[in-house]
Amino acid sequence: MYAHVLNSETETDIEIPEGIGSLRSFRRWAFSPEFPESCRIDFVQGRIEIDMSPEEIFTHGTPKVEILRVIANRLLEDDMGIVLGDSTRVSSVEAGLSAEPDVVFVSHRRIESGQVTITPAKKRRKDSGIELVGGVDMVAEILSRGSIKKDTLKLPKAYFAAGVTEFWLVDALGEDLRFQVYGRGRTGFVARRVDAEGWMKSTVFTCHVKMTRMRSSHGYDRYRLECKPKTESDSAKRKKSR
Helix, strand or coil: CEEEEEECCCCEEEEEECCCCCHHHHHHHHCCCCCCCCCEEEEECCEEEEECCCCCHHHHHHHHHHHHHHHHHHHHHCCCEEEEECCCEEEECCCCEEECCCEEEEEHHHHHHCCEEEECCCCCCCCCCCEEEECCCEEEEECCCCCHHHHHHHHHHHHHHHCCCEEEEEECCCCCCEEEEEEECCCCEEECCCCCCCCEEECCCCEEEEEEEEECCCCCEEEEEEEEEHHHHHHHHHHHHC
């Protein structure tokens, strides 16, 4: 028997095989030829979450690409790890999680220490990989209209339980852009303080970050993520307080 999830907008019929009730069975299904590629399907603490919303270009696609661009450029200067976009599966047995974040960063340090392992692709080179298992350093989620509850409530709890160090959330759906960095607290993620100019501390990238949205000359929304060294940001704060 199969469970059918029908999206009237995309007319996509998703078939979930019977018996996919555990993280182990879900991960096995996720890497099988039968796994759907037309939408995002996550396993979050005992529940299968299906997001069939089409990716909106100017509220989801472009802010995601900007985050990837800035982090990738930073890694050209400091080869501290690997940044990957969506379709990269991140799993955690401890958290009961298998998800495909919009952006994920894992440091070489975590891989070398064994905190994060890479699942190799079958019958391929030893250095190939199809999944990150463990607590990665940073994940980012960009809200889509069909994933608000999952991205703001369910996934942060699961990412925290998995040992993720930093969680970034982007909400570009409304008139005002919301960009927030969260760090680990005692029992969950805690929002980092935003200064008067919109800067927040990122311990993972040892800098202060902020994101802004502007209108291009062609009338489209575009985004700018800035990453400023801590010392520069702290110096600016000291000058402002004098």
